[in-house]
Amino acid sequence: MPELPEVETVRRGLAATVVGRHVSRVEIGRERTVRRTSRQAVIDGLTDTTILAANRRGKYLLLPLDTGDEVMIHLRMSGQVLVVPAGSDRPAHTHVVAHLDADDRHPAHELWFVDPRTFGEVVVFDPDHVEVELPDIARLGVDPIVDDLSLPVLRRILRGRRRLLKPLLLDQHLIAGIGNIYADEILHEARLRPDRISNELSTTSERRLHGAIHRILRAAIDAGGSTLGDAQYVDVAGAAGSYQEGHRVYGRAGQRCPTCGVGWIRHTVSAQRSTHYCPKCQT
DNA sequence: AAACAAACCTGTGCGC
DNA sequence: TGCGCACAGGTTTGTT
Numbered sequence: 043m044p045e046l047p048e049v050e051t052v053r054r055g056l057a058a059t060v061v062g063r064h065v066s067r068v069e070i071g072r073e074r075t076v077r078r079t080s081r082q083a084v085i086d087g088l089t090d091t092t093i094l095a096a097n098r099r100g101k102y103l104l105l106p107l108d109t110g111d112e113v114m115i116h117l118r119m120s121g122q123v124l125v126v127p128a129g130s131d132r133p134a135h136t137h138v139v140a141h142l143d144a145d146d147r148h149p150a151h152e153l154w155f156v157d158p159r160t161f162g163e164v165v166v167f168d169p170d171h172v173e174v175e176l177p178d179i180a181r182l183g184v185d186p187i188v189d190d191l192s193l194p195v196l197r198r199i200l201r202g203r204r205r206l207l208k209p210l211l212l213d214q215h216l217i218a219g220i221g222n223i224y225a226d227e228i229l230h231e232a233r234l235r236p237d238r239i240s241n242e243l244s245t246t247s248e249r250r251l252h253g254a255i256h257r258i259l260r261a262a263i264d265a266g267g268s269t270l271g272d273a274q275y276v277d278v279a280g281a282a283g284s285y286q287e288g289h290r291v292y293g294r295a296g297q298r299c300p301t302c303g304v305g306w307i308r309h310t311v312s313a314q315r316s317t318h319y320c321p322k323c324q325t
Numbered sequence: 326a327a328a329c330a331a332a333c334c335t336g337t338g339c340g341c
Numbered sequence: 342t343g344c345g346c347a348c349a350g351g352t353t354t355g356t357t
Contacts, residue, residue, distance in 0.1 A: 044350060074334090101351075118351050120335075135335085159334045161351065178352080205327070214352080221350060268350080272337065275350070314329070316349085 044117040046219030047262035047285065048275050049101050050187065052123050055278030056096035056105070059125045060142060060153055064092050067141040075137040075157060078165040078176075087111050087166025088140060100182050100218025106169075114165050114176060115155065121162030124154040125278045138164050158274075183216040186255050187263075191217065193252045200240040200248060207251075208236035209313035220255070223268055223292045226318045228254045230291045230301065235324045236310070236317050261288060291318040299323060 044052070068085045070076055076084045091107040098104065103123070105113040115123060128141065128150035138155035142148070155164055167175040184191050184199075199216050210216060211225040220228065229236050232254035234247060243251070262268065267283035269275050270293070276282055286293075290300050295309035295318055305322025 048350080116351085118333095119349070157334095158336065159349090161333065161335095203326075209328075212351090223350060270350070272349080274336090314331095315351095 044121070044267070044275050045101060045221030045224050046098075046185075046187065046259055047224070047265075048267035048283065049098055049103060049117065049219070050263050051267045051277050051283060052117075053096050053098040053103055055125065056103070056123065059148075059151070059278060060093050060105075061096055062093065063142045063145065063148065063151075065089060065140045065153075066143050069139040069141075070137065071139075072135075072137040072160060074160045075155065075162065075164055078163055079167075084138070084164060084166050088113060099179065099185055099188060100214055101221070102179055102182070104179075107166075110168070110170075111166050112169050114163075114167060114179065116163050117157070118159070118161035118163070120159040120274050121155065121157040122274070122276060123278055124156060124276075124280060125151055126154060128152050134158070135160075178214075181215055182218040183214060185218045186259055187219070191252070191255065193249060196252045196255070197248055200243060200251075203240060205240045206236065206312060207234060207238045207240055208315070208317055210240050212313055212315065217255075219259075222315045223289070224258055224262065225315075226292045227262075227289060228258045230319060230324060231258050233324050235321075236312050236319055261285065291320060294318060 065088055068088045070081045070084060073081050091109050094106045094108055096105055103115040133156055135158045136154050136156045140153040142151040142153060144150040173180045184195060207229060208225055211220045232251040262285040265283055265285035267275060268285040269282035270286060273282060291307050294307045297307050299305040299307055299320035302323040305320040307318055308321050310317045
C-alpha cells in the first residue's frame with residue numbers, strides 16, 4: 043500500500059506531533075511485528091527515550107532517539123502509524139503502542155502501529171551498525187526527494203543495466219520509494235511503455251522520465267498520498283489522501299485514457315505486479 | 326544479470 | 342445469505 047508519497051505524509055505528521063516527545067512506556071502485541079529483533083529489544087530500546095526527529099528513506103521511516111539509536115518503521119502492505127489521545131480505544135491489529143508523556147505543549151498521546159497483514163515491522167537499531175542490523179536500508183538506492191535525484195544520476199541508473207522500465211522503477215536498490223501505483227503513473231506521465239528497455243531510451247525519453255518522477259511524486263505528496271477503496275492508507279491523524287483522484291492509469295483498466303482521449307487503458311502483469319498503461323500515448 | 330515464482334498474512338469483493 | 346476464490350499499496354529468497 044504505502045509508497046513514497048504516503049510514507050512522506052506520515053513522516054510529516056510525525057514531525058509535527060511526536061518529535062521532541064518522551065516515550066514513557068511501550069506495549070508490544072504481536073511478536074511478528076518486531077521479528078527483526080525481539081519484543082524485549084524494542085521495549086528496552088524505546089522506553090524512556092526522547093524522539094529527536096522524523097526522517098524517511100524510500101519507504102522506511104526513521105526516528106532518531108536521544109540514546110543514539112533509531113526506530114525504523116516499515117508499513118509494507120497494510121501498516122498504519124497513528125497518533126491518538128491517550129486512552130483511545132484500540133482497533134484490531136494494534137501491535138505496538140508507545141505512550142507519549144504530556145508536556146507543556148501537548149496532552150498525553152499514544153503512538154500506534156496497526157497492521158492487519160503483519161508484513162510491516164518495527165525495530166530499534168544502532169545506526170552505526172546499520173550494515174549489519176538493517177542491511178536492506180544500507181543497500182537502498184537514491185531517494186528521489188531526499189537525495190534530489192538528478193538527470194545525470196538517473197541516466198547512470200538507466201544506462202548501467204538492461205532492465206524493463208517497470209521493474210527498474212520498482213527496484214528499491216536503484217531508486218528508493220517508488221511502488222506499484224506511482225511506477226504506472228510515472229510511466230504514463232513520461233509517455234513510456236512499462237516494457238521499454240532502460241538502456242535503449244533516447245536522451246529525450248530519459249529527460250521525460252526524470253521530469254515525470256519528480257512531477258508525479260510531488261503532486262502525490264501535495265495531495266497527501268493515495269487512499270484506495272479499502273481506506274487502508276491514512277495519515278497519523280487517520281485522514282485519507284486524495285491523489286487517487288489524480289490517477290490516470292492505475293486501477294483504470296478498460297477505461298478511456300484521460301490523457302489522449304483516444305486509447306483504452308490496458309492491464310498487464312510485469313514484475314509479478316498489476317500494470318496499467320495507455321497503448322496509444324505511451325510508446 | 327535479470328526475470329520469474331513463491332512466500333510471508335489478513336481482509337474484501339465478486340461470482341455462483 | 343453463504344462459500345470459495347482471486348486479489349491487494351511490499352520485500353525477500355530461491356530458481357530459471
